[in-house]
Amino acid sequence: MKNIKFISAKEAVKIVKSNDRVHLHSVAVTPHPLIEALCERGRNKEFRNVRIQHIHTEGPAPYADPELEGIFQLESFFVGANVRKQTQSGYADYIPVFLQETQRLIREGYLKVNVAMIQVSVPDKFGYASLGTSVDATLAAVEKADTVIAIVNPNVPRAFGDAMIHINEIDLFVEDDCELVTAEPGPISETDRKIGRYVAELVEDGATLQMGIGAIPNAVLSMLGNHKDLGVHSEMFADGILPLVDKGVVNGKNKKTDKGKMVATFLMGSKKLYDFIGDNPGVAMQDVKYTNRVNVIAKNPKVTAINSALQIDITGQVCADSIGTRFYSGVGGQIDFLRGASLSKGGKPIIAMPSVTNKGISKIAPILTPGAGVVSTRANIHWLVTEYGAVNLYGRTLQDRAKLIISISHPDHQEELDKAAFERFGPHFHFVWDENDD
Ligand code: COA
Secondary structure: OOOOOEOOHHHHHHHOOOOOEEEEOOEOOOOHHHHHHHHHHHHOOOOOOEEEEOOOEOOOOHHHOHHHEOOEEEEEOOOOHHHHHHHHOOOOEEOOOOHHHHHHHHHOOOOOOOEEEEEEOOOOOOOEEEOOOEOOOHHHHHHHOOEEEEEEOOOOOOOEEOOEEEHHHOOEEEEOOOOOOOOOOOOOOHHHHHHHHHHHHHOOOOOEEEEOOOHHHHHHHOOOOOOOOEEEEOOEEOHHHHHHHHOOOEOOOOOOOOOOOEEEOEEOOOHHHHHHHOOOOOEEEOOHHHHOOHHHHHHOOOEEEEEOOOEEEOOOOEEOOEEOOEEOOOOOOHHHHHHHHHHOOOOEEEEEOOOEOOOOOEOEEOOOOOOOOEEEOOOOOOEEEEOOEEEEOOOOOHHHHHHHHHHOOOHHHHHHHHHHHHHHHOHHHHHOOOOOOO
């Protein structure tokens, strides 16, 4: 094992030169001291045309500021809240890619990484340190980068799985004890509670869960207290899972891969969540190549994948990355998990969303807004849930789907949606019968 020599962040980022591509560790372990030092050099115009890539970072993202145009160019794999405005105005850019393949872009050389900036836990006596709360495509960047700069931070949890890397893979070391970025679970609204109840009814005992961040997953998890033998194989999880682990509801007993373990590739939550994964052999933080690979996901029984959408049309096309032409998020792992759930024995791919936005706009539309991206196609969608119920579109015709989707739209919008379906499909639409009719 080599001796670690610590240098300052300012010293470490001197390795970056014009035309380099820099990969940033993501979400809670975003390496802010290195970003600040790098941006300081950028403001001093010490280099130009440095491309920045990451899945998504939390906290300030000064490298995406218009004032640094020509110095940095952000090319993210997902549009997070901190770079949304800059992406929508064209200063920052986005690479549409399945989350599973973000690592492939790096490993197979589509994107060359000159410098990877990461945060790791304090190395153990064997020289192993952990990537902590984010492994995602960062492990690939560590493997491929010409130079790896790591902040050794006692606040990074020593998570197991692919998260463990050896310090011999790191070139430059910086010491810092900055806090990781946290997100406390917010209150659950009445609408989210109703959606949560419908989704929870679809979750069977013994299911393997995938869910994203936000109010709906938390609402669902809060209603699973009486379930049995649930497992987790997800791209992420948050605090909502912790009470279910305490109660023994989540025990991974039924899983066919990583039996007894919870699997994710990144986490975002409170300090309690980060402490929970530290030194915990029951959690495997894995490469996104593994967590999001469709055939790995599909090996588990009753995979129940719960994802959300910005808009859906009456035939079942799901937009989850943009509001019209304005990019809001990204493809992420939605398709990876909807497909994996569909192929799993007893699996249930679910899209769950409120029927209207916070401004009262119907999220169910006759046609997608021009420019809206189809993240999941008509053929990918099975269950759709709103606060008005749950419908299964799998194996249903276009006209059946329209009836079912409209039946769980907001009552204020049902008449206009029904009229649009009638105009689209012709008068026969009103003769499509419901199986439940006499
Ligand atoms: N028309 C106009 N505006 C809309 C809209 C629509 N159809 N749907 C949503 N909006 C607006 C909302 O009003 C809200 O605006 P605000 O920021 O001003 O409050 C904003 O868009 C976000 O909507 P919301 O419903 O709160 O989104 P969310 O935070 O629940 O996220 C996705 C939903 C689809 C963006 C998110 O699930 C995602 O990124 N999915 C893709 C990736 C994925 O599925 N990964 C797998 C799980 S991690």
